[in-house]
Amino acid sequence: MTLLWIAFALLLLPALWLLVAPLKRARAVHDAQRDHETNDRSADQNVAIYQRRLASLEAAFERGDIDQASFEEDRLALERSLLEDTERLKRAPLKASASGRLAVPLVMLAVVVASVLWYQHEGAEGDLALMAVRQEVMSDPEGSPEMLIERLEEQAARQPENPNVWSMLFPLYRDGGQGREAIDALERLIEIEGRHPQLLAQLAQIEFFVAGRRLTDRVQELVDETLEKNSSEPTVLGLLGIEAFDRGAYQEAIDNWRRAIAGMSDPASGEALRQGIQIAQQRLGQEPEGDVAVEEEPQGPGILARVSLDEELAGRLDDNTPVFVVARDMAGELPPLAVARLTLGDLPTELVLDQRHAMSPQANLGQVEQARLVVRVSESGQATPQPGDMFGQRGGVAVGDTDGEPVEIVIDSVVD
Structure with a gap:
C-alpha cells in the first residue's frame, strides 16, 4: 500500500508543476503587458480616423450633397462609433506580478485533497487491501482458512460497503460449515449488489441445507423469486432436484437436474448431477442413461x-x-x-x-x-x-x- 501512495505522489508531481510553472514567467508577462499598454496607439488612431471622416462629412455638407438633417445624423453616428471604440480600449489597472501567488499553494492543496478523496471513493484501495491479506495468509507457513476468515472479518469491519469482502467470506463460511455466517455474508452482499438471480439462488441453497434439507417457507420464497427472474437458474433447479430426491420423487428430481445441467455454462460442473440422475433412474427401475461412472483410480482425497x-x-x-x-x-x-x-x-x-x-x-x-x-x-x-x-x-x-x-x-x- 505504501508503494501505491508513492506512485500517486509521483503522478501528482507533474500536475503540481503545471500549477507552479506560470509563476516563473509572471514577471516577464507583466512587463510585456505593461510595455504593450504604454506603447499602444489605438486610441490616437481611432481619433484620427474620426477626424478624417468628420472633415469629409463637413465637405459634403458644404457642397450641398447632403442636407442639414442628414449631416447631423451622420455626425452623431461617427461620435457614437468613436465612443464605443474608446470604451473598448479601456483597461483595468495592471496588477502586480506577485499578486495571486498565495492562491497557488491553496490550489495545489485542493488538487491533492480532491485526488485522494476521489480515489478513496472510486478507486480500488479496498480491493488491494483484500489482495494483500490473501497473499499474506497464503505465504504464512501457518496460514489456514480460519486465519483468512479472521483477516477478512477485520477488513469487513473496515470496509463494510465493499462487496468483494462479502463475496470472499461467503464461500469460506460455507465450505467451513459455518452456515449462519455464510447466510449473513450473502445477505450483506445482496444488499450491496442487488437481488440478482445467481445470488438469490446461492442464498436459497445455503438456507436449504442449514434448515436440514427442508424446503421451508423462507427457502420457497427465495426459490420463487429466483425462478421469476431466471426460470433456468441451475443452482435453484439443482436444489429442487435434491429436495425431490430426498422425498422419493425421483422423476421430478431427474427433470429438475436435467434442466439444471442445460443451464450450466461449464458442462463439467454437471457431472455430479448426471450421477444423481443415474441413481434416481436406478431407483425407478429404469436403465441409467450412459455408463454409470466407475473409475479405478480415486479422485482427490477420500x-x-x-x-x-x-x-x-x-x-x-x-x-x-x-x-x-x-x-x-x-x-x-x-x-x-x-x-x-x-x-x-x-x-x-x-x-x-x-x-x-x-x-x-x-x-x-x-x-x-x-x-x-x-x-x-x-x-x-x-x-x-x-x-x-x-x-x-x-x-x-x-x-x-x-x-x-x-x-x-x-x-x-x-x-x-
Whole structure:
C-alpha cells in the first residue's frame, strides 16, 4: 500500500508543476503587458480616423450633397462609433506580478485533497487491501482458512460497503460449515449488489441445507423469486432436484437436474448431477442413461470404508435391498459430500468414497478434513429414513489418502 501512495505522489508531481510553472514567467508577462499598454496607439488612431471622416462629412455638407438633417445624423453616428471604440480600449489597472501567488499553494492543496478523496471513493484501495491479506495468509507457513476468515472479518469491519469482502467470506463460511455466517455474508452482499438471480439462488441453497434439507417457507420464497427472474437458474433447479430426491420423487428430481445441467455454462460442473440422475433412474427401475461412472483410480482425497452387517440383523431383509452409504460434513449444513449405492447382498464389502460420488458441485469430500459416515439399508428405497430401516454410522472420519486401513462401519441399529 505504501508503494501505491508513492506512485500517486509521483503522478501528482507533474500536475503540481503545471500549477507552479506560470509563476516563473509572471514577471516577464507583466512587463510585456505593461510595455504593450504604454506603447499602444489605438486610441490616437481611432481619433484620427474620426477626424478624417468628420472633415469629409463637413465637405459634403458644404457642397450641398447632403442636407442639414442628414449631416447631423451622420455626425452623431461617427461620435457614437468613436465612443464605443474608446470604451473598448479601456483597461483595468495592471496588477502586480506577485499578486495571486498565495492562491497557488491553496490550489495545489485542493488538487491533492480532491485526488485522494476521489480515489478513496472510486478507486480500488479496498480491493488491494483484500489482495494483500490473501497473499499474506497464503505465504504464512501457518496460514489456514480460519486465519483468512479472521483477516477478512477485520477488513469487513473496515470496509463494510465493499462487496468483494462479502463475496470472499461467503464461500469460506460455507465450505467451513459455518452456515449462519455464510447466510449473513450473502445477505450483506445482496444488499450491496442487488437481488440478482445467481445470488438469490446461492442464498436459497445455503438456507436449504442449514434448515436440514427442508424446503421451508423462507427457502420457497427465495426459490420463487429466483425462478421469476431466471426460470433456468441451475443452482435453484439443482436444489429442487435434491429436495425431490430426498422425498422419493425421483422423476421430478431427474427433470429438475436435467434442466439444471442445460443451464450450466461449464458442462463439467454437471457431472455430479448426471450421477444423481443415474441413481434416481436406478431407483425407478429404469436403465441409467450412459455408463454409470466407475473409475479405478480415486479422485482427490477420500475415505476407504468397510461396510458390514451385524450378525443379529442378518436375514431380516432381502439381498437386493438397497444400501446407501452417505458422507456428510460434521455440522450437517452442506449437501451430502458423497453418496454410494450398494445392495445388502454385497456386504461385507470395502469401497472408496471420493469426488466421483459427489451429489453437488458445491459439496465434495475435498472441502472437509473430517466427515460423518451414515450407512442405511432402505427396504422402501426412499432417501428419507423409514421405520424398519437398518443403519450404522460413524463420526470424525478423517478424509485423505485411501491407501491405509479401511474405516469400519457396522449396520447395527434399526429405525423405530
